[in-house]
Amino acid sequence: MEHAEILHRCFRCGYCKLPGSYQDLNCPSYLQYRFETYSPGGRMWLLRAWLDEEIPTSARLQEILFSCTACGNCVEHCVFPKFKADVLNAITAGRGELVNEGSVPRRVSDFFKAIHLYGNPYKLPEADRGAWAKGLGLEPYRGQEYLFFAGCAGSYDERGRKMARAVAGLLQDRGVSFGILGALERCDGNEVRAMGEAGLFEEIARHNIAKFLDAGVVKIITLSPHAYHAIRNYYPRFNGIFQVLHYSQVLARMMSKGKDQGADTPLTVTFHDPCYLGRHNQDYLTPRMVLAALPGVELAEMDRARVDALCCGGGGGNFFTDLLGSGPDSSSRVRVREAAATGAQVLAVACPKCAKMLEDAVKAEALESALRVMDLAELVQARSV
Amino acid sequence: MEEIYRELVKIVGERFVSNQPEERFLYSRDPGTMEPHAPDWVVMPNTTEEVQKIVRLANRQKIPLVPMGGGLVLSGLSRPLQGGMVLDMKRMNRILEVNEASSYVVVEAGASQGMLQAYLKKHHPRLKHSIPDAPPIATIGGNVLIHGSGHLSAAGGFHSEMLNGLEVVLPTGEVARIGSCSASPYWFSRSPLPDLAGLFLGWHGTTGVVTKLAIKLFPARPWNDVGIFVIEDPELAPDIIRRLARVQVAEDILAWMSPKPDWAKGFQMINIAYGAETKAELTLKRDLIRESVRPYLERKVGGFMPLPPDMKVRFLEAPQSTLAVFADVNKGGGFEYVGAIMPVELFAPAFRKGLEIAESRKVPYSLGARIVGLAHCMMFFYAYAFNRADQADVRRAQTALEDTNAMVLEMGGIPWKAETPAQKQIIKKMDPNTFALMNRLRAVLDPQGIMNPGNWEA
């Protein structure tokens, strides 16, 4: 197994369970399950034991490995400089071993099957992929400056579609030259990769790269930080080298031209850093620049922000497989309680998965009257004249 | 077995009890060198009532019960030596009350060190607790109950001395309150009542499950500094440490002797951390500290090391996160230490003999001592790293630890949070009447002998 050599080097000291401030549990699966086994160090030791055949392959081991949300908190906060970068890689490699053995939870194999058969986890026809853009008058990609990549959540999920429409609408309004692939788009593969299906990921990446190159794509704007991460950091391994921007980065450029015009009634906003923009790509500033450019908007940070942000629980495939499960200790619910405690009226997000996870959590916590989940583009639109 | 599992599910809910191989594997061991012992069940209670029900069930069925906090003691004290249940207490992590006026906090036993530190920083920035250098997920309960020490031990002694009172589920299931809280709504002190806290301190979970405790808080000062006094002759250390401590300025005095980093090799480094309300006060305190060791400065046998600001920041970090990284010296993932409580006058032989053992056993080492009180005693630590993937190396470290425990006892010190073999060595040296009294108390408290059996046994 790749990274097997670091498993025994984990001291199980547990720094990785916490944010830098130590204030509360910050590994979503440990927060939810509370057994040491569901912590990053627990996974490292279990993987070692499993490779040494001290414990069998079991449904529980599968659940333990696949309930990791790949949020990267462990990588950020492990105190062992010589191997911390590979803590999550080792967990992903462990998932890969289970995938190779064919021993994965049913929901995980269903997910892979759906991607295989439909090119998306929703099991919906590829022909419907561009439906989110209906009525917006967006152009198909044919050599414009940017390709706008909506991704699976942006194409099929109701909340994601709303967000994709807001982002694309805004880009259109501001005269950004872009087109979409519509029905020709396919899953970016990030969750497949994070779930350890390296072969399927490669297939997807190569397919997308070929499509992009055929169409002459050079620059890509992604809706989802997950797609941003995969295309930016993993596609180059298959010679897919593109200039990738997350949509917030495009918004920030547009807005840096001066304070945005529009409503300036005071509005307190808190921002939830998406793991794949933040911890995995170290961009904490851009979304805050977008918010700072909005008149009347005051940013009230949560205690856990930037490198310390608590994941919404939707990463690592859990958005689809939900092996993390629900309940008051699910990280999405803990997160919206934390957001509400700032006194903010709006919880701003920059990822369709976060939007959906946190919006559901707001309902579960009965916080609808106090807190509204809005993505950055929706906020900009709402505050614009 | 199944029936007991079902009973436990009834008490804590299915999500918080496990009899699965994964949990049985992980809770059978800790990061130290002691060999694994698997529990039959791991249970995570959320309330005192749940703990009571679990204890009563264990009593009825005569099942061993081992309380565990962070499981970070390194000497294997929360491994269930005779199977049974491990009670992971970390769901009971609420911070219940901060009394600013009387400077104490009441917490559930599973509250983590880090969580309390962050909570105080945010809600009571003028107060702090004495945090150990243990990783911050270590619990307040686990640390106080083993007589831990930390960043305010020069000012306030052992953490058990900072304990104002506690709530405990006795091995027979009754809940008892100890200290002022037994007769007052306040948790202000253990006096003036008969001090029953001693029934639970240093017993390694063999006398009950502590569910709540109150600990003293101290001023968090806005100005903080650290100095490092360096000497080359360990014989000088006791007097220097006494002088530094008796100025009553230091919050923490910690000596360290390590072959790494290179610039520290061969020296005894003594860190002195202190805080102040104003810059002027900080300067005054620095001058007082300097003044206390003037004879050594004049003889040029000791001096303060110039510290760049970034290094000061690192040395002021609490807990010291770099300590854990000692486990990676040989890419091996493990270390364990003997923490020997002993008088400060034993510093030089304690150091020399530790060095001899480490060098003869060829184990990577880091030695040092945290000063407790005004040099009333010290916790001298002998940390040895090992490679977890290499059984021979683990065994080598184990032997060095055994030698060290024996050496410490021989010298007049007492191993702290001792491994079970070292507990036996302590018992051998102990006044037989003391051990007989311990056994009598234990028999009264725990007639079924269910609490962490195998510990404190001859």
Ligand SMILES: Cc1cc2nc3c(=O)[nH]c(=O)nc-3n(C[C@H](O)[C@H](O)[C@H](O)COP(=O)(O)OP(=O)(O)OC[C@H]3O[C@@H](n4cnc5c(N)ncnc54)[C@H](O)[C@@H]3O)c2cc1C
């Ligand atoms: C890098 C490193 C640095 C360290 N530095 C320090 C230091 O500076 N100072 C220091 O004091 N220690 C230090 N330690 C040792 C140890 O980690 C700490 O003392 C830690 O606080 C122990 O707490 P825990 O919650 O992990 O206890 P555990 O290991 O879980 O338990 C300790 C003992 O207490 C019992 N116990 C736990 N909870 C309860 C309860 N609720 N009721 C009854 N019994 C209970 C257990 O059965 C066990 O016998 C260090 C350890 C490491 C790894």
Ligand code: SF4
């Ligand atoms: S992953 Fe790093 S921080 Fe986490 S337990 Fe292991 S060594 Fe400690």
Ligand code: SF4
């Ligand atoms: S990536 Fe996140 S969920 Fe996964 S082990 Fe690390 S901290 Fe936990």
